Amino acid sequence: MTQYSRVSGSVGLITLKNPPVNQLSAVVRHGIVDTVQKALSDPKVKSVVICGQNGMFCGGADIKEFQTLANMRGPPLIPMIHSIEAADKPVVAAIEGGAFGGGLELALGCHYRIAHSKAKVGLPEVTLGLLPAAGGSQRLPRLIGVPAALSLITTGRHITAAEALQLGLVDQVADHNTVDAAVKFALSVAGQSLDARRISNFQCPPVPNMDALFEDVMQKVRTTARGAIAPIACVQAVRAAATLPYTQGMQREKELMATLFTSGQARALQYCFFAQRVVGRWSMPSGARWDTSKGRPIHKAAVIGLGTMGRGITVALAQTGLSVVAVETQEKQFMEAKKAVSNMLERGAKRSGKPLAHGKITYSQSLQAVADVDLVIEAVFEDMGLKKKVFQQLSAVCKPGTFLCTNTSTLDVDELASQTHQPELVVGMHFFAPAHIMKLLEVVYGPRSSPELVAVVMELGKKMGKVSVAVGNCRGFVGNRMLKPYRDQAYFLLEEGATPQLIDQALEEFGFAMGAFKVSDLSGLDVGWKVRKEEGLVQPGGGSGKSARIRNGVRYSPLGDLMCEQGRFGQKTGRGWYQYDKPGSRDARPDPWMHSFLEEYRARHGLVARRISNQEVLERCLYAMINEGFRVLEDGIAAGPEDIDIIYVFGYGWPRHRGGPMFYANMVGLEIVLERLEHYAQANPDMPTLQPCSLLRKLVASGSPPVNKWKEVIKNVRSQL
Numbered sequence: 001m002t003q004y005s006r007v008s009g010s011v012g013l014i015t016l017k018n019p020p021v022n023q024l025s026a027v028v029r030h031g032i033v034d035t036v037q038k039a040l041s042d043p044k045v046k047s048v049v050i051c052g053q054n055g056m057f058c059g060g061a062d063i064k065e066f067q068t069l070a071n072m073r074g075p076p077l078i079p080m081i082h083s084i085e086a087a088d089k090p091v092v093a094a095i096e097g098g099a100f101g102g103g104l105e106l107a108l109g110c111h112y113r114i115a116h117s118k119a120k121v122g123l124p125e126v127t128l129g130l131l132p133a134a135g136g137s138q139r140l141p142r143l144i145g146v147p148a149a150l151s152l153i154t155t156g157r158h159i160t161a162a163e164a165l166q167l168g169l170v171d172q173v174a175d176h177n178t179v180d181a182a183v184k185f186a187l188s189v190a191g192q193s194l195d196a197r198r199i200s201n202f203q204c205p206p207v208p209n210m211d212a213l214f215e216d217v218m219q220k221v222r223t224t225a226r227g228a229i230a231p232i233a234c235v236q237a238v239r240a241a242a243t244l245p246y247t248q249g250m251q252r253e254k255e256l257m258a259t260l261f262t263s264g265q266a267r268a269l270q271y272c273f274f275a276q277r278v279v280g281r282w283s284m285p286s287g288a289r290w291d292t293s294k295g296r297p298i299h300k301a302a303v304i305g306l307g308t309m310g311r312g313i314t315v316a317l318a319q320t321g322l323s324v325v326a327v328e329t330q331e332k333q334f335m336e337a338k339k340a341v342s343n344m345l346e347r348g349a350k351r352s353g354k355p356l357a358h359g360k361i362t363y364s365q366s367l368q369a370v371a372d373v374d375l376v377i378e379a380v381f382e383d384m385g386l387k388k389k390v391f392q393q394l395s396a397v398c399k400p401g402t403f404l405c406t407n408t409s410t411l412d413v414d415e416l417a418s419q420t421h422q423p424e425l426v427v428g429m430h431f432f433a434p435a436h437i438m439k440l441l442e443v444v445y446g447p448r449s450s451p452e453l454v455a456v457v458m459e460l461g462k463k464m465g466k467v468s469v470a471v472g473n474c475r476g477f478v479g480n481r482m483l484k485p486y487r488d489q490a491y492f493l494l495e496e497g498a499t500p501q502l503i504d505q506a507l508e509e510f511g512f513a514m515g516a517f518k519v520s521d522l523s524g525l526d527v528g529w530k531v532r533k534e535e536g537l538v539q540p541g542g543g544s545g546k547s548a549r550i551r552n553g554v555r556y557s558p559l560g561d562l563m564c565e566q567g568r569f570g571q572k573t574g575r576g577w578y579q580y581d582k583p584g585s586r587d588a589r590p591d592p593w594m595h596s597f598l599e600e601y602r603a604r605h606g607l608v609a610r611r612i613s614n615q616e617v618l619e620r621c622l623y624a625m626i627n628e629g630f631r632v633l634e635d636g637i638a639a640g641p642e643d644i645d646i647i648y649v650f651g652y653g654w655p656r657h658r659g660g661p662m663f664y665a666n667m668v669g670l671e672i673v674l675e676r677l678e679h680y681a682q683a684n685p686d687m688p689t690l691q692p693c694s695l696l697r698k699l700v701a702s703g704s705p706p707v708n709k710w711k712e713v714i715k716n717v718r719s720q721l
């Protein structure tokens with residue numbers, strides 16, 4: 001786990017060996033303690049270099065060890081790093097690949113740091129619900145100053161070697177063999193005084209108006225944290241570094257870490273870290289899997305339809321380096337799209353510092369232009385008739401073997417596949433707007449979709465920088481299917497006495513980026529109205545009598561339809577569930593009109609408004625959504641709870657520090673979720689989405705196992721169906 005050798009006569013070389021990222025597991029820490037001791041006691045050794053095998057310095061503490069305290073045996077990190085800093089021989093960190101979290105903290109304990117030009121460094125503990133508690137919160141501000149340290153520690157962002165050099169975080173950047181460069185450097189500094197190299201002895205560089213700086217940062221962090229506690233603790237720890245002697249600062253770091261370490265938030269965030277990796281190992285009900293299905297290379301892709309989504313998809317594809325044919329048949333849209341795509345590419349290049357991808361795109365107004373591409377993403381208007389026509393044309397125009405994908409948020413992918421000669425080469429790609437920015441991609445396979453195609457699209461998603469989740473085909477797939485009962489409950493609560501702001505506030509306090517009604521205003525109320533009209537659910541004026549609030553024997557709220565009849569489509573019309581200064585403006589303000597609108601509505605339907613608590617809002621909206629999540633699992637639409645949680649965290653603004661809806665259900669206690677659903681279902685027999693689903697009952701009957709054990713119960717439930 002840790003290899004030791006003497007090189008160039010007098011340099012002790014310690015190599016961390018713990019694939020995949022040389023994480024600091026107990027054995028590695030043992031190895032470091034032993035080999036440092038060996039190097040320091042060997043009179044032939046004048047200086048020491050620490051590096052990692054396979055081009056990676058160190059990915060930090062072993063996150064798996066955090067799952068249970070019992071796992072955390074072996075030498076603790078803090079004294080280990082202290083003993084390196086206190087050494088009387090220079091110790092040089094040779095950073096290849098990356099130094100993250102405890103890995104960077106180890107490097108900060110060394111007297112010098114040399115990084116490869118392609119290496120990245122960072123303290124991402126905050127993203128795991130923690131803080132850099134192996135001295136990182138105390139050493140980093142002393143080394144690079146309080147403002148820069150706050151920026152790195154509160155965001156967890158990874159920075160390049162060049163930025164690290166500029167900040168003074170590393171001493172040298174190497175373009176070639178970093179270990180050789182570090183050994184050479186170690187030879188050159190052997191015997192030199194180390195007094196000025198021990199960061200714990202430094203004072204933080206003074207900051208003018210320090211109190212104001214911390215107040216300002218704290219306020220910003222509180223706003224963006226949406227209830228997460230780790231970013232706040234990070235600010236407090238850096239403040240301790242800036243105001244206290246090192247030893248007291250370390251004590252404060254320890255106390256803050258103790259609170260975070262045992263918090264549910266840390267558990268949720270660490271679950272998300274692994275869940276994100278689990279969804280990459282996709283599987284299909286047919287048994288096809290990520291490790292047994294091989295894709296084939298895609299050299300040229302096409303996008304059909306250059307509306308908002310098509311433009312974003314074109315940009316995302318071009319940024320991967322692929323050749324892209326962008327097709328739009330309507331002249332006006334075609335001209336506008338060319339300009340818009342070009343602007344988006346320029347902004348993207350500026351943001352990322354990567355070269356412009358203009359040359360990768362050719363534009364055409366004819367579908368014939370896609371004849372020789374390997375993969376097509378159709379992104380025309382969300383209309384089954386239109387999409388069917390496009391798929392028939394694509395099937396005729398494209399060369400045999402071309403993969404055909406549809407960007408859709410709800411439509412039946414199998415129905416579209418049946419329009420083509422090779423239905424096995426069709427999948428859905430549910431992008432989220434703006435498609436070149438949003439991280440989530442639902443990859444929707446049908447019963448006939450080939451695993452090769454799923455492999456290709458999952459890989460393509462990764463290249464586009466997306467978190468791709470493979471899901472089965474059903475109405476709304478995973479994300480939108482679960483959103484429906486959540487939204488329905490929000491509408492029902494309005495009928496029963498709540499206001500849009502009461503409901504949104506409860507959801508935002510829970511941690512959602514936006515409440516249900518603000519989201520509805522943002523995406524446009526007319527979108528759902530059109531779908532409901534097509535489904536025959538809308539009655540003019542909302543209908544009357546008892547049947548007005550029932551469709552197909554199930555409770556229905558015509559409130560959204562009534563809003564649309566009034567032309568209140570949301571932000572785009574300047575009026576929706578909220579009011580806005582002008583059409584297109586984003587600043588939502590409560591609208592007194594809503595009050596009389598709701599009063600009148602309730603009076604018409606004989607409803608008596610009652611006081612609705614935040615708890616009821618959360619329980620009804622979230623548990624209805626979670627219940628649907630269990631149905632999704634039962635139906636085999638998602639392979640596991642991780643898939644659902646990642647979809648919600650990356651696509652629907654679910655607070656990451658609550659781990660996703662299914663993890664959250666587990667945190668609350670499945671038996672409590674079941675009991676509350678039973679309670680609400682009994683009170684509302686016309687709301688079948690509140691009837692607890694059988695998988696939830698089975699899980700509770702099986703003793704509510706942790707999320708990572710659900711798959712066994714799901715397998716049993718499915719085999720009984």
Ligand SMILES: CC/C=C\C/C=C/C(=O)SCCNC(=O)CCNC(=O)[C@H](O)C(C)(C)COP(=O)(O)OP(=O)(O)OC[C@H]1O[C@@H](n2cnc3c(N)ncnc32)[C@H](O)[C@@H]1OP(=O)(O)O
Nearest residue numbers: 020021023059060061062063064100101102124133134277
């Ligand atoms: C008292 C002191 C206490 C605490 C102080 C210190 C705290 C810490 O150090 S917390 C850990 C901080 N480190 C991180 O957050 C880094 C996490 N890792 C990553 O960001 C990435 O893995 C990477 C940038 C290092 C590499 O990315 P990539 O090449 O894309 O690989 P993967 O992300 O797919 O990871 C591969 C494989 O490694 C597992 N893994 C990665 N890091 C860790 C880790 N620190 N501990 C345990 N396992 C780790 C990861 O899960 C993947 O494995 P699986 O596919 O099997 O899940």
